[in-house]
Amino acid sequence: xxxxxxILGCHSATPRANAHPTxxxxxxxxxxxxxxxxxxxxxxxxxxxxxxxxxxxxxxxHLHGDxxxxxxxxxxxxxxxxxxxxxxxxxxxxxxxxxLLSLKTSxxxxxYKMVFxxxxxxxxxxxxxxxxxxxxxxxxxxxxYTNGYLxxxxxxxLKLHMENIANYEEIDRADYLNIKAGKDILLxxxxxxxxxxxxxxxxxxxxxxxxxDTTYKPxxxxxxxxxxxxxxxxxxxxxxxxxxxxTKHSTAKQAAQIAKEANVKQLVLGHYSGRYKxxxxxxxxxxxxxxxxxxxxxxxxxxxx
Amino acid sequence: xxxxxxILGCHSATPRANAHPTxxxxxxxxxxxxxxxxxxxxxxxxxxxxxxxxxxxxxxxHLHGDxxxxxxxxxxxxxxxxxxxxxxxxxxxxxxxxxLLSLKTSxxxxxYKMVFxxxxxxxxxxxxxxxxxxxxxxxxxxxxYTNGYLxxxxxxxLKLHMENIANYEEIDRADYLNIKAGKDILLxxxxxxxxxxxxxxxxxxxxxxxxxDTTYKPxxxxxxxxxxxxxxxxxxxxxxxxxxxxTKHSTAKQAAQIAKEANVKQLVLGHYSGRYKxxxxxxxxxxxxxxxxxxxxxxxxxxxx
Numbered sequence: 001x002x003x004x005x006x007i008l009g010c011h012s013a014t015p016r017a018n019a020h021p022t023x024x025x026x027x028x029x030x031x032x033x034x035x036x037x038x039x040x041x042x043x044x045x046x047x048x049x050x051x052x053x054x055x056x057x058x059x060x061x062h063l064h065g066d067x068x069x070x071x072x073x074x075x076x077x078x079x080x081x082x083x084x085x086x087x088x089x090x091x092x093x094x095x096x097x098x099x100l101l102s103l104k105t106s107x108x109x110x111x112y113k114m115v116f117x118x119x120x121x122x123x124x125x126x127x128x129x130x131x132x133x134x135x136x137x138x139x140x141x142x143x144x145y146t147n148g149y150l151x152x153x154x155x156x157x158l159k160l161h162m163e164n165i166a167n168y169e170e171i172d173r174a175d176y177l178n179i180k181a182g183k184d185i186l187l188x189x190x191x192x193x194x195x196x197x198x199x200x201x202x203x204x205x206x207x208x209x210x211x212x213d214t215t216y217k218p219x220x221x222x223x224x225x226x227x228x229x230x231x232x233x234x235x236x237x238x239x240x241x242x243x244x245x246x247t248k249h250s251t252a253k254q255a256a257q258i259a260k261e262a263n264v265k266q267l268v269l270g271h272y273s274g275r276y277k278x279x280x281x282x283x284x285x286x287x288x289x290x291x292x293x294x295x296x297x298x299x300x301x302x303x304x305x
Numbered sequence: 306x307x308x309x310x311x312i313l314g315c316h317s318a319t320p321r322a323n324a325h326p327t328x329x330x331x332x333x334x335x336x337x338x339x340x341x342x343x344x345x346x347x348x349x350x351x352x353x354x355x356x357x358x359x360x361x362x363x364x365x366x367h368l369h370g371d372x373x374x375x376x377x378x379x380x381x382x383x384x385x386x387x388x389x390x391x392x393x394x395x396x397x398x399x400x401x402x403x404x405l406l407s408l409k410t411s412x413x414x415x416x417y418k419m420v421f422x423x424x425x426x427x428x429x430x431x432x433x434x435x436x437x438x439x440x441x442x443x444x445x446x447x448x449x450y451t452n453g454y455l456x457x458x459x460x461x462x463l464k465l466h467m468e469n470i471a472n473y474e475e476i477d478r479a480d481y482l483n484i485k486a487g488k489d490i491l492l493x494x495x496x497x498x499x500x501x502x503x504x505x506x507x508x509x510x511x512x513x514x515x516x517x518d519t520t521y522k523p524x525x526x527x528x529x530x531x532x533x534x535x536x537x538x539x540x541x542x543x544x545x546x547x548x549x550x551x552t553k554h555s556t557a558k559q560a561a562q563i564a565k566e567a568n569v570k571q572l573v574l575g576h577y578s579g580r581y582k583x584x585x586x587x588x589x590x591x592x593x594x595x596x597x598x599x600x601x602x603x604x605x606x607x608x609x610x
Contacts, residue, residue, distance in 0.1 A: 013385055017352040039378040040345040047322040065381045065411040073344040076370045080318055098403075098410040105403040106370040107449055144412055 001153055001203040003028045003229065003304040008044040010270035010296035012235055013066040020298050021066035022212060022271060024231070025050050029132040029153045034058045034074075035210050041070035042077050048299055052081060057128060059135065060091030061212055062146035068095065072102040079103075079110035086113045090127055090135075092145045093118040119147060124223060138223055140214035142248045148212065150223060153205035158182060161200050168193060206304050209264070212271050215245065216254035221262045228304045230264040231296065233271035234282050240275075249273075252282040256289035265304075270296035306458055306508040308333045308534065308609040313349040315575035315601035317540055318371040325603050326371035327517060327576060329536070330355050334437040334458045339363045339379075340515050346375035347382050353604055357386060362433060364440070365396030366517055367451035373400065377407040384408075384415035391418045395432055395440075397450045398423040424452060429528060443528055445519035447553045453517065455528060458510035463487060466505050473498060511609050514569070517576050520550065521559035526567045533609045535569040536601065538576035539587050545580075554578075557587040561594035570609075575601035 004027040009020025021038025025045065032054040034041075045052065060068050068091065078087065089095065096116040103110070117127060119137060128135040131154060138148030157180050165171055165179075170187045179185065185193045209224040212233035224230060235249035244251050252269055259267035267290055269282045276282070279295050286293040294302070309332040314325025326343025330350065337359040339346075350357065365373050373396065383392065394400065401421040408415070422432060424442060433440040436459060443453035462485050470476055470484075475492045484490065490498045514529040517538035529535060540554035549556050557574055564572035572595055574587045581587070584600050591598040599607070 014382065017348065020348075039375065040348060043322065043325075043345060063411050065378055065407075065413060068411070069378045069381075069407075070344065073370055073374045076374075077319065094410045098406050101403050101406055102370075102374075105399045106368050106373070108370060 001029055001156055001206055001305075003151075003153075003206045003208055003302075005208065005229065005231075005268075005302040006048055006050065007268075007270070007296045007298055007300045007302075008041055008048065008050075009038050009298055010272070012271050012273050013064065014274045016274055019274065020044055021070075022061075023070065024210070025055075026151060026208065028151050028206065028208060031130075031133045032056060033135075033151070035149065036061055036067045036212070037069075037071040037074060038066045039069040039073075042074045044298065045074075052078060053083060053085060055087070056085065057088045057090065057135075059149050059210075060089070060095060061140075061148065061210070062142060062144050063092050063094055064144060064213070067213075071095075072099055072106075072108075075099065075110070075114065076103060076106060076108040078112060079108050083110070083112040086115060088115045088117060088128070090117045090119060092147070093120050120145075124150075136223075138209060138211060138220055140211060140220070141217050142213045142215065146213060148214065148220070149210045150227070151208040151210075153207070155205055156202040158195075158199040158202055161198055164197055171198075208304075211258075213249060215248040216250050216258070218258065218261060221258060224258075224262045224264065227262065227264045229266050229268065229302060230259050230262065231268045231270060232258055234269040234286065235271050235273045237276065237281055237285050240273075252285040253289055256286035256293060259286075259290040259293070265292065266302070267293040268296050268302060269293065306334055306461055306511055306610075308456075308458075308511045308513055308607075310513065310534065310536075310573075310607040311353055311355065312573075312575070312601045312603055312605045312607075313346055313353065313355075314343050314603055315577070317576050317578050318369065319579040321579055324579065325349055326375075327366075328375065329515065330360075331456060331513065333456050333511065333513060336435075336438045337361060338440075338456070340454065341366055341372045341517070342374075342376040342379060343371045344374040344378075347379045349603065350379075357383060358388060358390060360392070361390065362393045362440075363395065364454050364515075365394070365400060366445075366453060366515070367447060367449050368397050368399055369449060369518070372518075376400075377404055377411075377413075380404065380415070380419065381408060381411060381413040383417060384413050388415070388417045391420060393420045393422060393433070395422045395424060397452070398425050425450075429455075441528075443514060443516060443525050445516060445525070446522050447518045447520065451518060453519065453525070454515045455532070456513040456515075458512070460510055461507040463500075463504040463507060466503055469502055476503075513609075514567075516563075518554060520553040521555050521563070523563065523566060526563060529563075529567045529569065532567065532569045534571050534573065534607060535564050535567065536573045536575060537563055539574040539591065540576050540578045542581065542586055542590050545578075557590040558594055561591035561598060564591075564595040564598070570597065571607070572598045573601050573607060574598060
């Protein structure tokens with residue numbers, strides 16, 4: 001059970017020489033996801049040596065260009081690289097038509113199957129689930145239909161308490177499956193060893209909440225309560241809260257308020273407006289409200305174990 | 306009369322950390338053009354401090370992704386930057402539909418007028434002309450419909466020979482327009498001064514030929530004859546001429562043969578396949594056939610005066 005988040009880009013739309021639009025590579029419980037795909041994402045992936053073939057699911061928050069203009073290039077490159085593994089793409093309705101037309105226009109031929117999952121619901125829904133991870137939407141409020149995503153590890157099974165097990169010579173490997181399944185063990189001597197002595201509790205599942213782009217929206221708090229990691233957009237500082245309200249973005253302080261109310265373990269800020277020269281100012285503002293805050297930067301890695 | 310060509314990207318499709326797909330910024334006779342617009346072009350423009358507002362015309366060679374996937378991001382950014390100046394976009398039929406759908410899907414609102422000029426002709430045609438520059442298509446042969454572009458300065462007018470004019474006190478500024486128009490001057494004394502004494506011949510117009518992507522196609526030679534600068538794709542070295550033929554690309558040697566036959570002043574190679582680690586090998590191969598060859602690299606500038 002572990003999480004590793006690599007920031008590929010975390011700036012807002014206006015291009016600057018050293019600013020990349022939103023994209024993140026998420027490894028959680030051995031699953032490999034891409035979140036958002038602004039222009040240049042595939043190049044950033046190369047730069048940070050992220051394997052193209054590993055990614056199985058792409059989650060797009062909303063259809064502003066700085067969150068999806070890099071998608072068609074990436075899908076086309078998958079084709080050039082002869083990908084065969086199925087790829088699932090989640091995003092607002094409309095993403096399928098424009099992506100397929102772009103691929104068709106550029107005569108990008110792919111051997112692999114693309115499965116589009118177009119989202120329209122304004123309520124949270126589970127959109128992906130397997131034995132390792134589930135993914136739910138976090139409905140956000142922006143100028144266009146937007147979802148954040150909550151990534152949750154599945155409960156793991158009981159762990160073997162090897163130190164205690166070693167005390168009983170009569171217990172062998174054949175019993176391990178039963179122990180992990182929670183059963184007590186009857187020794188040949190007739191003694192019953194309680195399962196609680198032979199096991200450690202399951203590791204607590206890790207949860208990661210991605211929230212971008214959005215206005216300050218405290219009603220997301222119950223859903224992301226106690227998350228291990230929260231990425232929340234902070235396009236502005238409080239000096240331009242007026243502009244945040246007008247453009248349906250958040251300030252660093254507002255992001256910190258969400259983190260505090262949700263009692264998350266760590267907050268990561270991103271999506272900075274180009275008007276600010278020093279992104280350290282975002283951290284300074286947020287830490288006054290929520291201490292364990294960091295600022296996203298391309299190439300930065302956040303881990304939870 | 307001058308030309309300045311800035312290479313923004315010059316690699317083929319497969320992304321690598323330090324490779325950018327095709328795009329060039331061309332300043333010719335005070336006109337500002339963009340040629341091709343692979344993914345990430347707008348970021349490269351920022352990197353090399355190229356003014357976004359100066360560009361009035363964009364020429365797309367063909368609709369493979371590495372030559373136009375950056376277009377929609379650039380047009381969208383022009384909108385964010387409140388551009389008002391009209392923009393002309395030239396490219397194969399199909400470019401308008403996909404670009405407009407992408408802009409509509411991302412709700413990119415532009416105040417400025419976009420004028421699409423969709424090309425279908427297989428014969429060379431003049432597609433732009435004003436008092437400073439004309440642009441013609443160079444029909445190429447690739448896996449999809451492709452045009453190169455020939456940029457030609459207009460003949461300038463006669464230049465004033467100030468040194469000689471200074472010998473005649475009776476000639477004043479009011480006569481300059483007539484002199485530039487080729488007229489002889491009648492002095493108050495009755496003496497006639499021949500125009501040839503008062504003028505210098507016009508500067509020779511500069512010509513730039515952009516040829517990418519294409520198989521070896523010697524029938525373009527007459528059109529680009531004696532050009533000052535030729536950019537010709539060289540995706541492969543001669544060791545993979547078989548692959549060049551199969552994928553309808555050129556080798557460095559073939560590009561040099563075109564340059565030699567056309568008697569151009571300088572050849573610039575680009576569009577290198579990712580299989581080659583050292584682009585200097587392209588120069589080595591080409592210079593054996595055509596001496597004045599250079600290799601394109603992002604940020605490199607070529608000038609003609």
